[in-house]
Amino acid sequence: MIMRVEVARDLGKADLAREVAEMETRHGSFDGLRQRVFVERCADPRAVDDYVLWKALRDEGGGLEDRTVFDTPEVFRTLTPRRVEMLEFLRHAEVASIQDLAAKLRRDYKNTYDDLAALKAWGLVAVLREGKNQRPVSHVTSLRVSWEK
Amino acid sequence: MTRVVRQRIWVRRDEVLDATEAYEGARRAFYGYTYRTLQSGSWLPAIRWDSWEGQDHVDRYDESGQLKDRLPWRDRPLADVLKLVKTFRRNLLTMDLSEL
Numbered sequence: 001m002i003m004r005v006e007v008a009r010d011l012g013k014a015d016l017a018r019e020v021a022e023m024e025t026r027h028g029s030f031d032g033l034r035q036r037v038f039v040e041r042c043a044d045p046r047a048v049d050d051y052v053l054w055k056a057l058r059d060e061g062g063g064l065e066d067r068t069v070f071d072t073p074e075v076f077r078t079l080t081p082r083r084v085e086m087l088e089f090l091r092h093a094e095v096a097s098i099q100d101l102a103a104k105l106r107r108d109y110k111n112t113y114d115d116l117a118a119l120k121a122w123g124l125v126a127v128l129r130e131g132k133n134q135r136p137v138s139h140v141t142s143l144r145v146s147w148e149k
Numbered sequence: 150m151t152r153v154v155r156q157r158i159w160v161r162r163d164e165v166l167d168a169t170e171a172y173e174g175a176r177r178a179f180y181g182y183t184y185r186t187l188q189s190g191s192w193l194p195a196i197r198w199d200s201w202e203g204q205d206h207v208d209r210y211d212e213s214g215q216l217k218d219r220l221p222w223r224d225r226p227l228a229d230v231l232k233l234v235k236t237f238r239r240n241l242l243t244m245d246l247s248e249l
Contacts, residue, residue, distance in 0.1 A: 037201075043208060043216035045183045045197045049155075049169040052179055056151035056171060069158040071235065123157060 001147045005070040009139035090138035097133040163187035207246045220247040
């Protein structure tokens with residue numbers, strides 16, 4: 001039996017717009033990326049995957065489902081009660097900075113920072129740089145543990 | 150109308166299988182499965198199975214993430230590729246992938 005943790009994320013319009021903005025930063029324009037992957041027969045996996053996604057999002061009705069699966073028990077060392085509480089809090093509330101998150105959770109800055117770093121290493125949260133602030137965000141909407149053969 | 154399903158499957162703390170699949174209705178129109186390892190803070194591709202331009206193939210990359218070789222491959226589902234990755238892990242880099 002293998003223990004598996006599956007994390008699902010709901011992606012709203014703002015999230016999809018952010019995906020497109022990130023692809024623009026990585027590749028310039030959609031046409032430029034298309035040129036790269038077709039004409040240059042690009043062997044860059046990221047470019048091909050981005051092209052497939054970007055094309056789908058440009059099409060009417062196109063969409064994205066995003067999932068993270070942990071096929072290793074190592075992740076359970078990271079998912080302490082405090083960190084799960086942090087994930088849950090970030091799911092329902094917006095914070096302006098790490099300091100703001102620490103204040104709202106009534107925890108000290110260093111422990112909050114360390115816990116965010118641990119969650120970030122497994123891709124469970126992102127920390128967005130906004131001016132002088134680092135803003136933690138989580139799109140985790142469900143976290144399911146199962147056993148599989 | 151295309152629906153893209155993107156998954157990051159963590160095999161270990163420093164090894165992932167990134168899967169991108171595009172569906173048109175129930176049909177899987179594209180797949181790309183990339184086995185990456187974490188090296189000096191960057192996720193570098195080691196092996197990539199994909200169906201780009203309708204041709205199933207498997208690519209191998211060197212330690213710096215540059216394409217090393219490309220072989221034909223027969224289409225297999227994500228579950229099979231994950232099983233390969235979990236069974237052989239980095240040893241895949243020295244195996245004959247087209248025969249697996």
